[in-house]
Amino acid sequence: QERVEREFNLDIITTAPSVIYKVTKTNGEVFDITNPTNLPPMTEIDFMEEPVVKASIITPTDYVGAVMELCQERRGIYIDMEYIEETRAVITYDMPLNEIVYDFFDTLKSRTRGYASLDYEFKGYKTTKLVKLDILLNGDV
Numbered sequence: 683q684e685r686v687e688r689e690f691n692l693d694i695i696t697t698a699p700s701v702i703y704k705v706t707k708t709n710g711e712v713f714d715i716t717n718p719t720n721l722p723p724m725t726e727i728d729f730m731e732e733p734v735v736k737a738s739i740i741t742p743t744d745y746v747g748a749v750m751e752l753c754q755e756r757r758g759i760y761i762d763m764e765y766i767e768e769t770r771a772v773i774t775y776d777m778p779l780n781e782i783v784y785d786f787f788d789t790l791k792s793r794t795r796g797y798a799s800l801d802y803e804f805k806g807y808k809t810t811k812l813v814k815l816d817i818l819l820n821g822d823v
Contacts, residue, residue: 700716700717700780700783701716701732701733701779701780701783702714702715702716702733703715703716703730703731703732703733703812704730704731704732704807705721705722705727705730705731706727706728706729706730706731707722707726707727707728708725708726708727708728709726710728718814721814724813724814729809730809730810730811730812731807731808731809731810732778732779732780732807732808732810732812733778733779733780733804733806733807734776734777734778734779734804734805734806734807734808735776735777735778735779735782735802735803735804735805736761736774736775736776736802736803736805737753737758737774737775737776737777737782737800737801737802738772738773738774738800738801738802739753739772739773739774739775739790739798739799739800739801740766740770740771740772740798740799740801741770741771741773741794741797741798741799742769742770742771742794742797742798743765743768743769743770743771745793745794745795745797745798746763746771746773748793748794749773749790749793749794749798750773752786752789752790752793753773753775753777756777756778756781756782756786757777757778757781758775758776758777758781759775759776759777760774760775761774761775761776762774776805777802778808778810779804782802786800787800
C-alpha cells in the first residue's frame with residue numbers, strides 16, 4: 683500500500699474483504715447485510731443465509747491431506763476427489779464464501795508450498811447459524 687501511494691501519488695483506502703448475507707426477519711421481510719452492526723435484534727430474525735461457493739483445488743498428491751484439513755477447518759463440505767494423473771488430484775468442497783475471501787488462498791499456498799491452485803464458483807445462498815457477538819471494553823460496545 684505504501685509503495686502504491688508513493689509511486690503513483692494516490693490516497694489508498696484498504697478494507698477487509700466482506701460478503702453479503704441475507705437476513706429474513708420473523709415478519710417475512712428479507713434484506714441484505716454487509717456489516718453486523720446493521721443486524722436487527724436476534725428476536726426479530728427468523729434465519730440468515732450466507733453465500734456458498736463450489737471450490738475446486740488442484741494439488742500434488744503429497745498435499746491432499748493438508749488441503750482436506752484446511753477445507754474442513756474452514757467449514758467446507760467434502761464433495762469429491764479425483765486423481766487427474768498419478769501425482770495430482772482435484773479436490774472439490776462446498777465452502778462459505780466468507781472463509782475463502784479472507785486468507786484461504788494464502789494459507790492454501792503456504793500448506794502446499796505454493797503448488798496448489800484454487801478455482802471457485804458461486805453456488806447460491808445457504809441457511810446458516812450465525813450470531814452477533816458484542817464485546818464490551820470498559821463498558822462500551
